[in-house]
Amino acid sequence: MAGEAIAEGLFTWPSEQPQLIGGRCGACDAVSFPRRHGCPRCGSVAVTEQLLGREGTLWTWTSQGFAPKEPFNGTLTVGAETLPWFVGLVEIPGELRVEALLVGVTAETIEIGMPMHLVVVPWRVDEEGREVVTFAFAPGAAEQAVEDSGGVAAGA
Amino acid sequence: MEGWQQVPDVAIIGVGLHPFGRYPGKSALTMGAEAARLALADAGLAWPDVDFAVGGSFEIDQPDSVVAEVGLTGLPFTNVYNGCATAGSALALAAQQIRLGEHRIGLVLGLDKHETGAFTADPTDYACPEWYGEMGLFLTTKFFGMKINRYMHDHGITHQTLARVAAKAYANGAINPSAFRRKALTEEEILGSRMLNHPLTHYMFCSPDEGAAAVVVCDAAIAHQYSDSPVYLRSVVTRTRRYGAFEVHTPSAALEHVPAPTVEAARAAYEAAGIGPEDVQIAQLQDTDAGNEVMHMAEVGLCADGEQNELIAAGATTITGALPVNTDGGLIANGEPVGASGLRQVHELVTQMRGRAGDRQVPTTPRVGLAQLYGAPGVAAVSILTT
Numbered sequence: 001m002a003g004e005a006i007a008e009g010l011f012t013w014p015s016e017q018p019q020l021i022g023g024r025c026g027a028c029d030a031v032s033f034p035r036r037h038g039c040p041r042c043g044s045v046a047v048t049e050q051l052l053g054r055e056g057t058l059w060t061w062t063s064q065g066f067a068p069k070e071p072f073n074g075t076l077t078v079g080a081e082t083l084p085w086f087v088g089l090v091e092i093p094g095e096l097r098v099e100a101l102l103v104g105v106t107a108e109t110i111e112i113g114m115p116m117h118l119v120v121v122p123w124r125v126d127e128e129g130r131e132v133v134t135f136a137f138a139p140g141a142a143e144q145a146v147e148d149s150g151g152v153a154a155g156a
Numbered sequence: 157m158e159g160w161q162q163v164p165d166v167a168i169i170g171v172g173l174h175p176f177g178r179y180p181g182k183s184a185l186t187m188g189a190e191a192a193r194l195a196l197a198d199a200g201l202a203w204p205d206v207d208f209a210v211g212g213s214f215e216i217d218q219p220d221s222v223v224a225e226v227g228l229t230g231l232p233f234t235n236v237y238n239g240c241a242t243a244g245s246a247l248a249l250a251a252q253q254i255r256l257g258e259h260r261i262g263l264v265l266g267l268d269k270h271e272t273g274a275f276t277a278d279p280t281d282y283a284c285p286e287w288y289g290e291m292g293l294f295l296t297t298k299f300f301g302m303k304i305n306r307y308m309h310d311h312g313i314t315h316q317t318l319a320r321v322a323a324k325a326y327a328n329g330a331i332n333p334s335a336f337r338r339k340a341l342t343e344e345e346i347l348g349s350r351m352l353n354h355p356l357t358h359y360m361f362c363s364p365d366e367g368a369a370a371v372v373v374c375d376a377a378i379a380h381q382y383s384d385s386p387v388y389l390r391s392v393v394t395r396t397r398r399y400g401a402f403e404v405h406t407p408s409a410a411l412e413h414v415p416a417p418t419v420e421a422a423r424a425a426y427e428a429a430g431i432g433p434e435d436v437q438i439a440q441l442q443d444t445d446a447g448n449e450v451m452h453m454a455e456v457g458l459c460a461d462g463e464q465n466e467l468i469a470a471g472a473t474t475i476t477g478a479l480p481v482n483t484d485g486g487l488i489a490n491g492e493p494v495g496a497s498g499l500r501q502v503h504e505l506v507t508q509m510r511g512r513a514g515d516r517q518v519p520t521t522p523r524v525g526l527a528q529l530y531g532a533p534g535v536a537a538v539s540i541l542t543t
């Protein structure tokens with residue numbers, strides 16, 4: 001899938017196996033996301049880049065039943081036409097819990113504890129006609145990631 | 157000696173409320189002036205008697221502008237803003253000035269006037285990246301849905317319990333002449349309303365609105381000169397989140413877990429007051445939604461995690477129950493003008509503790525009350541009052 005990432009330094013892109021870009025503290029070893037200058041645990045500025053694991057389990061979730069106000073600008077995978085969509089916190093083992101959009105789930109299939117993996121999904125078409133993409137989590141293990149993210153993109 | 161039998165240092169001698177709701181064409185400052193006049197009249201004071209004031213608001217940069225309406229007396233007037241905990245911070249600042257002996261009589265004022273719909277802001281003002289807002293993640297309601305969903309998973313809280321909490325709020329609002337939402341709703345109507353953020357439905361949420369509240373505080377040693385029914389402010393504590401707390405407006409959370417800031421604020425407030433949760437006879441908790449009331453009951457120590465189903469089903473938190481919570485209908489029935497919301501809680505505690513709450517009066521006039529605030533991006537305040 002092509003497209004511009006929604007923000008620089010957020011995930012490795014373009015990539016067949018995209019990863020979120022976080023930080024690891026040189027002083028206390030805490031993993032953080034997104035990458036910040038200072039460590040949220042101890043305040044040290046000795047934070048270096050750490051690519052996060054691509055797989056995790058769903059720690060909690062909710063549905064989004066109304067379109068958020070600005071600065072929300074999604075139109076492709078989620079948007080005013082696709083309400084409700086799903087949001088959750090995915091626990092990456094040994095690292096942290098990441099808040100993200102969830103794709104490929106329904107109110108019937110979504111469940112705390114289910115395995116999830118990182119995907120990149122279509123987000124919107126910008127003012128210059130370029131497709132913008134962002135990250136989300138989809139059910140299952142990362143081995144299926146390439147096919148799954150293709151499927152999500154095609155179906156969006 | 158129990159804490160609440162110790163000599164108090166700060167007293168509340170007057171309260172005033174401009175009812176929360178929608179007032180097209182009426183400014184926040186005008187509502188603030190009305191609340192201030194009501195509080196002063198309640199205390200039997202005139203504005204020139206007031207030594208200092210503290211004002212809190214989200215929408216109004218300088219609540220001290222209210223002096224144009226109530227009188228330009230030259231008093232020191234400090235403006236504070238601390239999210240949903242603004243009123244707690246304003247009250248804390250006023251109490252500290254009295255304890256330090258700097259002033260004897262102060263007015264604490266909260267006022268606001270919000271647009272309809274969920275709060276929005278620039279995510280970067282909350283240390284969140286721009287993409288977080290673009291992706292629709294910068295929403296408090298979504299966080300509250302995620303937090304209560306996990307809490308239900310861990311502690312067995314049911315959808316019925318959430319509906320009962322909201323139904324209680326509307327029932328209390330229906331008998332509170334000042335409430336914004338005054339129509340009782342059934343649990344079925346609440347569960348059947350539109351799902352906004354699972355498991356929270358439309359009628360389980362409060363909405364931003366407009367209004368003002370004011371409190372006159374003074375050195376407890378002189379309280380009886382002004383009031384035959386002073387209520388004492390035993391402690392007021394504010395806290396922000398620690399690393400490891402699961403909090404609103406955070407793109408990630410740590411695996412290590414620490415309690416929410418409300419837990420820490422409550423512990424410190426109990427300790428400072430020399431009062432324990434078992435002494436509390438009435439509570440006003442931040443019910444941004446029904447799930448928050450359930451979780452905050454445990455976070456302030458009024459029950460253990462998971463006990464809420466049984467307590468709420470038995471009516472413990474209703475006006476006639478063993479531990480009345482949000483007796484004026486809380487945020488759900490009153491809405492939330494952010495700067496004023498916490499002072500509405502104090503207004504309700506004082507009204508109940510003086511036995512003046514009319515149709516919604518708790519049968520045995522409570523002597524120990526607790527008020528709790530929580531909001532973005534992870535701030536909390538807890539106050540403890542006694543007679």
Ligand SMILES: [Zn+2]
Binds near residue numbers: 025039040043044
């Ligand atoms: Zn660190």
